[in-house]
Amino acid sequence: MPRINGDRRLPSLPARYDKIQVPLWVLVVGLVARLLGRLVRLAVRHPFAVATLVIGTAFYRSTGLLGFGLLAGVVVLVAVVWRLVHRCSFDRAAWWAWGRVRLAFVYRRRWRAATVHCGLAIRIPASNAEQVTFDEYFPRIRTIRASRTLDSLWVELLPGHTPETWAEQAEALRHVYRARACRVRSGRVGFVWVDFYRRDPLAQPVAPYPVDGPDVPGGGLENLAVGRREDGRPWLLPLRGSHVLVAGATGSGKGSVLWSLIRELGPAVRDGLVELWVCDPKGGMELAAGSPLFARFAYDLPAIADLLDDAVSRMRARADALRGVARLHRPTRDEPLIVVVVDEIAALTAYVTDRDLKRRLSASLPLLLSQGRAPGVVVVAAVQDPRKETLPFRDLFPVRVALRLVEAEQVDLVLGDGAHDKGARCEDIPTGQQGTGYVTEDGAAEPLRVRACWPDDDEIRRTVDRYGIPTAEPVGDPPALPAPTVTQELVELLRLRGFDHIDALPVPARRRRRTTRPRARWAWRRGSRPGGWVPDLTEYGNPWDHR
Numbered sequence: 001m002p003r004i005n006g007d008r009r010l011p012s013l014p015a016r017y018d019k020i021q022v023p024l025w026v027l028v029v030g031l032v033a034r035l036l037g038r039l040v041r042l043a044v045r046h047p048f049a050v051a052t053l054v055i056g057t058a059f060y061r062s063t064g065l066l067g068f069g070l071l072a073g074v075v076v077l078v079a080v081v082w083r084l085v086h087r088c089s090f091d092r093a094a095w096w097a098w099g100r101v102r103l104a105f106v107y108r109r110r111w112r113a114a115t116v117h118c119g120l121a122i123r124i125p126a127s128n129a130e131q132v133t134f135d136e137y138f139p140r141i142r143t144i145r146a147s148r149t150l151d152s153l154w155v156e157l158l159p160g161h162t163p164e165t166w167a168e169q170a171e172a173l174r175h176v177y178r179a180r181a182c183r184v185r186s187g188r189v190g191f192v193w194v195d196f197y198r199r200d201p202l203a204q205p206v207a208p209y210p211v212d213g214p215d216v217p218g219g220g221l222e223n224l225a226v227g228r229r230e231d232g233r234p235w236l237l238p239l240r241g242s243h244v245l246v247a248g249a250t251g252s253g254k255g256s257v258l259w260s261l262i263r264e265l266g267p268a269v270r271d272g273l274v275e276l277w278v279c280d281p282k283g284g285m286e287l288a289a290g291s292p293l294f295a296r297f298a299y300d301l302p303a304i305a306d307l308l309d310d311a312v313s314r315m316r317a318r319a320d321a322l323r324g325v326a327r328l329h330r331p332t333r334d335e336p337l338i339v340v341v342v343d344e345i346a347a348l349t350a351y352v353t354d355r356d357l358k359r360r361l362s363a364s365l366p367l368l369l370s371q372g373r374a375p376g377v378v379v380v381a382a383v384q385d386p387r388k389e390t391l392p393f394r395d396l397f398p399v400r401v402a403l404r405l406v407e408a409e410q411v412d413l414v415l416g417d418g419a420h421d422k423g424a425r426c427e428d429i430p431t432g433q434q435g436t437g438y439v440t441e442d443g444a445a446e447p448l449r450v451r452a453c454w455p456d457d458d459e460i461r462r463t464v465d466r467y468g469i470p471t472a473e474p475v476g477d478p479p480a481l482p483a484p485t486v487t488q489e490l491v492e493l494l495r496l497r498g499f500d501h502i503d504a505l506p507v508p509a510r511r512r513r514r515t516t517r518p519r520a521r522w523a524w525r526r527g528s529r530p531g532g533w534v535p536d537l538t539e540y541g542n543p544w545d546h547r
């Protein structure tokens with residue numbers, strides 16, 4: 001009769017182990033050896049802490065409390081002098097020491113319980129006939145990096161675990177350690193970084209970084225420092241050889257990302273290595289302030305279509321010239337990097353009603369996005385609604401930034417599938433934290449939380465004054481004339497040209513009422529200006545044209 005279990009043997013049943021009688025001295029020697037082994041292991045793993053403890057105890061025993069206090073005073077004095085002389089190395093050492101303290105007293109203290117309760121430890125049943133037991137395996141913390149904002153633990157994965165296993169438990173770990181946030185980043189194979197954030201470095205607006213001089217973070221067109229990362233380091237955006245899409249609901253701060261980028265390009269614009277071709281389909285309101293920095297600036301649809309067609313022509317000419325010479329264009333003064341900036345790209349794709357314009361725009365934009373990277377014509381675009389119907393060629397942008405979004409589903413549309421599950425909660429970004437968002441970086445599996453710098457109007461003005469090109473001519477309707485300064489000479493000149501009286505000008509109704517006020521008329525007749533009253537002649541047109 002065939003056996004139910006085939007030819008396999010039955011698993012062995014737990015059985016009572018034989019007891020071995022050992023002499024007492026063997027037991028004592030064994031325990032002492034074990035204790036010594038643990039001490040040696042402790043000294044090897046924590047040499048600094050053990051050395052401090054040993055030296056401190058020895059000093060205390062040989063000199064007493066006074067000597068020990070003196071030693072502590074000398075240590076503090078050395079630390080203060082060190083900090084004053086070389087702040088950078090002092091900070092590094094201080095954060096290192098602080099990290100060790102937190103590792104010992106915060107993380108290691110609750111580590112075993114935390115990993116068991118979050119399902120990150122492995123328990124294998126090892127019961128025998130006498131007792132129910134488990135063999136437990138805990139993930140090991142290999143090292144810690146502490147900084148002002150976060151503690152990063154470098155953890156060795158147990159067999160069968162992946163970075164995703166840990167990412168799923170990030171929220172539970174956050175609560176165990178009372179952290180503001182916990183994120184998991186994959187590291188080398190078999191390891192993960194578990195970041196516990198104590199403070200939010202992005203809570204306050206980020207001041208713009210210097211763009212000139214020795215303190216410039218990043219460097220080059222591959223690393224433009226446009227904001228701050230959650231770990232406190234500068235957020236570096238690659239531009240050369242890439243296209244950048246910034247998606248965010250209205251008022252989420254897309255403008256600050258665009259302005260930070262434009263500001264960072266200021267020195268390269270001044271040196272002639274970059275040309276900014278800017279399209280502002282929202283009527284030029286957002287970006288017009290920077291027009292002296294722009295080689296081309298268009299804010300009505302026909303002008304934008306012309307600009308994009310010209311960009312395609314330049315791209316094709318360059319591609320012909322570079323064929324067989326280089327695989328990626330290197331910006332020079334003769335052939336600068338062309339950065340096409342488009343604020344609200346949906347206005348060029350989804351909301352155009354004119355058929356001809358629509359045809360031209362829907363041909364040029366995908367061409368630039370699919371072929372412009374290598375010949376040095378890159379596109380930086382902002383969009384409010386990232387859905388496929390609004391932006392059909394969204395996937396052609398290698399670098400995508402998601403600011404505050406209206407719906408959770410939009411996160412994956414911008415950053416790629418699974419980004420929301422990996423922690424990019426763009427719908428939870430507070431409305432008051434404009435410029436905050438998530439970005440996926442090359443090689444990083446998890447989205448990175450960032451906040452764009454906030455260049456205010458004064459900073460934009462300073463940038464324009466410093467790096468603007470005086471010859472730049474805007475494309476589109478001519479700009480409004482600046483209000484002329486009304487001086488006595490101007491009034492005399494107007495009289496000479498046939499205007500005997502200021503009332504003879506073609507005054508609009510509202511103005512006429514104002515200029516006929518007795519005080520104002522008196523002032524004009526006397527040829528002086530009453531304090532604080534500056535007549536605005538803009539509505540008259542250019543006074544030099546009145547003949």
Ligand SMILES: Nc1ncnc2c1ncn2[C@@H]1O[C@H](COP(=O)(O)OP(=O)(O)OP(=O)(O)O)[C@@H](O)[C@H]1O
Pocket residue numbers: 205206248249250251252253254255256384434435436451452453454
């Ligand atoms: N990085 C930032 N830091 C602090 N405040 C910011 C930042 N970015 C924007 N703001 C504030 O938010 C306001 C709206 O920003 P912005 O105009 O850039 O939004 P937007 O996304 O471009 O909106 P829309 O799509 O409606 O033009 C700004 O006027 C400014 O006060």
